[in-house]
Amino acid sequence: xxxxxxxxxxxxxxxxxxxxxxxxxxxxxxxxxxxxxxxxxxxxxxxxxxxxxxxxxxxxxxxxxxxxxxxxxxxxxxxxxxxxxxxxxxxxxxxxxxxxxxxxxxxxxxxxxxxxxxxxxxxxxxxxxxxxxxxxxxxxxxxxxxxxxxxxxxxxxxxxxxxxxxxxxxxxxxxxxxxxxxxxxxxxxxxxxxxxxxxxxxxxxxxxxxxxxxxxxxxxxxxxxxxxxxxxxxxxxxxxxxxxxxxxxxxxxxxxxxxxxxxxxxxxxxxxxxxxxxxxxxxxxxxxxxxxxxxxxxxxxxxxxxxxxxxxxxxxxxxxxxxxxxxxxxxxxxxxxxxxxxxxxxxxxxxxxxxxxxxxxxxxxxxxxxxxxxxxxxxxxxxxxxxxxxxxxxxxxxxxxxxxxxxxxxxxxxxxxxxxxxxxxxxxxxxxxxxxxxxxxxxxxxxxxxxxxxxxxxxxxxxxxxxxxxxxxxxxxxxxxxxxxxxxxxxxxxx
Amino acid sequence: xxxxxxxxxxxxxxxxxxxxxxxxxxxxxxxxxxxxxxxxxxxxxxxxxxxxxxxxxxxxxxxxxxxxxxxxxxxxxxxxxxxxxxxxxxxxxxxxxxxxxxxxxxxxxxxxxxxxxxxxxxxxxxxxxxxxxxxxxxxxxxxxxxxxxxxxxxxxxxxxxxxxxxxxxxxxxxxxxxxxxxxxxxxxxxxxxxxxxxxxxxxxxxxxxxxxxxxxxxxxxxxxxxxxxxxxxx
Numbered sequence: 001x002x003x004x005x006x007x008x009x010x011x012x013x014x015x016x017x018x019x020x021x022x023x024x025x026x027x028x029x030x031x032x033x034x035x036x037x038x039x040x041x042x043x044x045x046x047x048x049x050x051x052x053x054x055x056x057x058x059x060x061x062x063x064x065x066x067x068x069x070x071x072x073x074x075x076x077x078x079x080x081x082x083x084x085x086x087x088x089x090x091x092x093x094x095x096x097x098x099x100x101x102x103x104x105x106x107x108x109x110x111x112x113x114x115x116x117x118x119x120x121x122x123x124x125x126x127x128x129x130x131x132x133x134x135x136x137x138x139x140x141x142x143x144x145x146x147x148x149x150x151x152x153x154x155x156x157x158x159x160x161x162x163x164x165x166x167x168x169x170x171x172x173x174x175x176x177x178x179x180x181x182x183x184x185x186x187x188x189x190x191x192x193x194x195x196x197x198x199x200x201x202x203x204x205x206x207x208x209x210x211x212x213x214x215x216x217x218x219x220x221x222x223x224x225x226x227x228x229x230x231x232x233x234x235x236x237x238x239x240x241x242x243x244x245x246x247x248x249x250x251x252x253x254x255x256x257x258x259x260x261x262x263x264x265x266x267x268x269x270x271x272x273x274x275x276x277x278x279x280x281x282x283x284x285x286x287x288x289x290x291x292x293x294x295x296x297x298x299x300x301x302x303x304x305x306x307x308x309x310x311x312x313x314x315x316x317x318x319x320x321x322x323x324x325x326x327x328x329x330x331x332x333x334x335x336x337x338x339x340x341x342x343x344x345x346x347x348x349x350x351x352x353x354x355x356x357x358x359x360x361x362x363x364x365x366x367x368x369x370x371x372x373x374x375x376x377x378x379x380x381x382x383x384x385x386x387x388x389x390x391x392x393x394x395x396x397x398x399x400x401x402x403x404x405x406x407x408x409x410x411x412x413x414x415x416x417x418x419x420x421x422x423x424x425x426x427x428x429x430x431x432x433x434x435x436x437x438x439x440x441x442x443x444x445x446x447x448x449x450x451x452x453x454x455x456x457x458x459x460x461x462x463x464x465x466x467x468x469x470x471x472x473x474x475x476x477x478x479x480x481x482x483x484x485x486x487x488x489x490x491x492x493x494x495x
Numbered sequence: 496x497x498x499x500x501x502x503x504x505x506x507x508x509x510x511x512x513x514x515x516x517x518x519x520x521x522x523x524x525x526x527x528x529x530x531x532x533x534x535x536x537x538x539x540x541x542x543x544x545x546x547x548x549x550x551x552x553x554x555x556x557x558x559x560x561x562x563x564x565x566x567x568x569x570x571x572x573x574x575x576x577x578x579x580x581x582x583x584x585x586x587x588x589x590x591x592x593x594x595x596x597x598x599x600x601x602x603x604x605x606x607x608x609x610x611x612x613x614x615x616x617x618x619x620x621x622x623x624x625x626x627x628x629x630x631x632x633x634x635x636x637x638x639x640x641x642x643x644x645x646x647x648x649x650x651x652x653x654x655x656x657x658x659x660x661x662x663x664x665x666x667x668x669x670x671x672x673x674x675x676x677x678x679x680x681x682x683x684x685x686x687x688x689x690x691x692x693x694x695x696x697x698x699x700x701x702x703x704x705x706x707x708x709x710x711x712x713x714x715x716x717x718x719x720x721x722x723x724x725x726x727x728x729x
Contacts, residue, residue, distance in 0.1 A: 004711075080704050087700075088549040095538045096609065128536070129612045194708040197700035205713030215525040218698050219532040236613055239531030239692075280709070315713075 002277040003300060003311040005320050006188065006208035006351055007246060007270065007462065008329040009260075010339045011181055012450060013357040014409070015267040018179035020044050020140065025262035026183075030245070035237025037102035037127045040139045041244040042259045044181045048155040048169070048389065049142045051180075053098040056230040057156040057343065063092040064228030065191050065346030066284060073284040073347055075194055077225050083197045092225040100137035102127040128236075146177030160392035169386050176385065178357040181267070183259060184231040184244035185342065185350030186210050188275065188298065189284045192243070195226025200241075206320075206464060207272075208351065209246045217241050228346035256459035266453075271327030271460040272320060273299050273334075273351075274311055284347045288396040291344035298349070299334055302327070323462035328449060329353065336446055338405040340394040355450075356390050356402055358409050404437070408446065411436035415443045501679050502653065503662040509686035516689030517697070530695035531618075536609035544603055548596025551589045555632070558586055558643065562651050573644055582643045583636075590633045597626050621691040628684055631677040639674065650678065 026042040045051045059065060059076060066073040078086060105122035113120030126133040142151035147170065152158075158166055186203075190210050193201040200216035201223060203209070212223070212232065219239040223232040232243045247257035255261065260268040275298045283294040300307045302324035311321055324330065332339035332353060339353035387399050387406070395401040414432045418424040433443065449457070520527060534541050562569040572578050601622060604614050636642055653666040667678060688694055 083703055084700070088545045089542050090534060093534055093538070096535055129608045131608070189709065193710060197703040198698070199700070199702060199706050199710065202710045202712045205711045215528075217529065218695055218700065219529045220700060221532055221534060234532070234535045236533060236535050238526075239529030240526075 001300075001307070001310045003274050003307055003314055003316065004208065004277045005206065005311070005316050005324065005462065006273050006275055007186065007251070008208075008273045008327070008333075008351040008353070009183075009186075010269040010329050010332045010353045010355065012267040012269070012355040013178055013180065014355065015265040015450070016044070016179040016181060016357075017265045018044055018046065018144070019264050021262045021264050022181055022259035022268075023139075025258040026244075029247075029258050031242075033235075033237075034127075035235035036233070036242065038096065038099045038139075039233040039235075039242065041231070041233070041242075042181065042183045043139055044179050045140070046143050046146050046151075047178055047180045047393070048146050048152040048158060048385070049177075050151050050154050052100075052139050052141075053094045053230050054137075055098075055154065055156060056094075056228075059228055059346070061092070062094060062228070062230070063225055064230070065226075065343075065348055066189065066194075068285050068347075071285055073189065073281065075191060075226060077191075077195055077222065083195070083220075083222055086222075087197065087220050090221055090225055093221055094224065094230065096128075097137075100139060100141070101133065103133055103135060144177075152177075157389050157392040160388050160397065161386055165386050165388065169389065176359045178359060178385070180342075180354075181259075182229065182231070182342070183352065184210060184246070185229060185348070185352040186244075186246060187351060188277075188280050188349035189347065191226040191228055191346070191348050192223035192232045193226075195222040196220070197222055201232075204248070207248070207251075207462065209248050210243070211245055211248075212241050212243055214238075214240050214242075228343065228348060229350070251461055252464045254461050254463070256461060260459060266458065269328040269332065269449075269453075269458050271329040272324040272462045273327055273330050274302050274307060274316070274321070274324050275299050280349065284349055288345050289398040291347070291396040292340060292398060292401045295341055295344060295349055296334060296337070299330070301334070302330065317463075319463045323460055326460050328453065328458060328460060331445070331449060336408065336442060338408050338446065340401060340405060342394060343396075344394075345396040354394055355409070356394055356405055358406060358413070359385055407432075407436035408438050408443075411438050412443050412446050412450070415440065416447055498664040498668045501675065502664045502667055503657070505679060506657055506682045507662075509682035512686045513688045517694060520689050520694065528694050528698060529692065531692045533610045533613050536613055537603060537607045540599055540603040540607060544596050544599030546596065547592045548600060551591075551593030551596060552629070554589045555586065555593060555629075558582075558589075559646075562643075562647055563654055566647065566651060566655075569643075569647060573647070579641065579644060583641065586643060587633075587636050590629065590636055593629055594633055597622075597629060601626060617687075617691045621687055621693060624680065624684060624687060628677065628680050631673060631680065635674055635677055639671065649674075653678075 022042045023040055023044055027040065030041060031037070031039045040052065043052050051057065055061060056064075063077045065076055067076050068074070077083075077092060103124045103126055105124055107122050110120050110122050124133055124135050125131065142148070146152045152170070158169070161169060186209055188208070190201070190203070193203065193210060196212075196217075197220045198216055198218045200213045200218070202211060202213065204211060217240045219234070219241070221234055221241065223241050224230070224234055226232075232241050234240075235242050247255070247259075250257060250261075256268075256270055260270055279298045283291075283298050286294045302308070302321060308321055312318075329339075332355065339355045341350045341353055344350070387402055388397075390402040390406075391397050391399040411432045414424055415429055418426065418429045433440065534545075572582065604610055604618075604622065639645075649666050649670060653663065656663040656666070667675065684693075688696070
């Protein structure tokens with residue numbers, strides 16, 4: 001066992017209202033600079049839909065992530081020599097057209113326009129060329145457009161459905177779709193890192209945050225292809241790749257990342273998990289349908305004395321272990337097993353997990369009449385976006401995994417409704433709990449964490465103790481009096 | 496006197512600027528080292544420019560460097576007329592490839608809006624100077640045949656004399672002006688390295704061939720400061 005710590009995340013999709021507040025919070029802090037205008041380290045997609053960049057899930061097009069070759073993970077993009085051969089031209093790189101051309105408006109025209117009969121208009125202008133342009137796409141261009149034949153029809157996950165299912169699901173999507181907020185998954189087996197020829201990308205040892213060293217990056221741009229989630233972006237102005245840094249400067253001062261903090265629906269949870277780094281390669285090599293459980297097995301019980309001992313051997317502090325023990329992520333992923341990784345079949349072992357949205361249809365319009373479907377929550381198998389769609393999105397095609405999650409979420413609602421509204425019989429509640437293989441205690445805990453959890457319960461930030469991180473090199477108090485906090489370069493006289 | 500300026504003073508100055516400037520930039524402004532790819536902005540024309548240019552110019556560059564560092568090997572290559580002919584043909588073909596690529600790259604920077612707006616003044620200086628250099632080189636290939644052979648008795652001893660700090664201009668001062676211009680402009684390209692994106696030439700990521708696939712960096716660890724540990728893929 002080689003126990004390491006990872007800051008990990010859960011997004012509860014049932015609670016996402018698609019307001020994009022997270023995206024704006026991130027944009028304002030990190031990517032309002034020249035060269036980063038088109039980047040959205042955090043973006044929110046409407047699903048079913050094509051996403052941003054368009055069709056990012058289609059690895060036939062972009063070659064992101066890993067395949068299994070002779071029992072071991074191998075980058076889909078290229079081999080080691082291939083990276084050097086393709087360095088002058090990366091055939092699988094998305095271009096600006098796959099994202100969108102960023103723009104602003106001639107706002108000054110609103111004030112400077114000469115007097116006339118018409119209202120002055122601010123026309124769009126490209127942020128790259130500075131010329132007038134037609135807006136043809138944006139980062140959430142298909143927002144709320146599930147059920148459209150252009151966007152939703154092209155969702156790669158729909159390939160898993162039969163034509164009949166597609167038709168049913170299509171009719172469903174006109175009633176119910178859901179939002180998928182995405183940030184960097186800070187994977188355990190990152191494709192971007194493995195694809196970087198310059199070795200500029202690394203995982204921080206203490207928390208597993210994946211970063212691009214801006215000093216080492218040489219714009220070979222293989223990371224962009226290597227990441228199957230397209231969460232590394234190329235800054236065309238500086239010639240460096242950039243990505244979500246999980247707001248580590250905020251975390252180091254015990255604040256949650258900006259997108260987490262800003263989330264209106266409180267869908268986001270952050271916490272530490274302990275995992276066994278020795279198991280990564282094996283877990284990334286199992287068949288598709290076993291990926292979710294193999295991924296779960298890497299994450300270890302933070303209360304297990306053996307795990308604690310090994311963690312301490314690796315220099316993980318008592319504070320960190322304590323943080324891992326109260327991690328909401330551990331509960332969602334390991335204890336309750338209702339949060340699932342996004343596209344585990346990309347084999348990067350993403351450490352952002354999603355609680356799938358239940359999306360029940362409770363009533364429908366028929367010949368102009370609003371009709372209840374009878375059973376309050378509808379049935380799990382019908383009247384919802386097909387299970388197989390979610391299995392393709394969140395479980396590598398393993399329907400049993402999403403079914404378990406849905407059954408439990410359904411049980412939580414039935415149990416709570418019986419408590420608060422009292423219109424569901426105790427017998428029915430017991431039946432649903434039994435079908436979901438859960439207990440009143442567990443359901444109550446899920447309910448509390450989903451609906452009532454406080455700021456401190458949702459965001460359990462580990463103490464990074466950066467103030468002590470320089471101990472190995474020098475005396476911290478002396479350094480502080482010399483330079484104050486914050487300088488990275490060596491201290492010496494002059495510039 | 497002018498020979499001394501062109502073939503002794505200028506080359507030393509250029510090398511000094513390249514080495515001094517390059518190292519200064521590497522240690523003081525490492526962030527600025529990048530190939531500054533513009534593939535994100537434009538993809539199709541780049542393919543027809545970048546690929547032929549790079550493959551052509553790398554082989555041509557090797558043909559200019561190998562005779563300097565492995566002179567006996569290059570002499571051995573020239574012991575057989577078939578091999579000389581082969582060298583000449585491959586060299587010309589690669590030169591042609593590089594010229595085609597360069598033409599596409601210049602056209603792209605001129606006519607494709609997004610790359611044009613992402614092009615700096617030094618990008619243009621470098622692009623034009625490289626185009627000039629390769630045009631001269633190709634002209635020499637066509638009109639002063641068997642360059643791969645006479646390079647051994649002109650540029651090679653001259654550059655080796657520079658390297659030995661015993662500079663001699665008599666190997667090159669009688670050559671045609673076009674050839675001399677090619678030499679001097681060659682050193683100008685070297686001088687441009689620290690002032691342009693050309694530095695990416697020296698950051699070719701060969702370590703990718705053996706580095707581990709996963710990399711961890713600790714700011715502090717029990718058994719060592721800033722330890723880098725790979726997990727697998729070694």
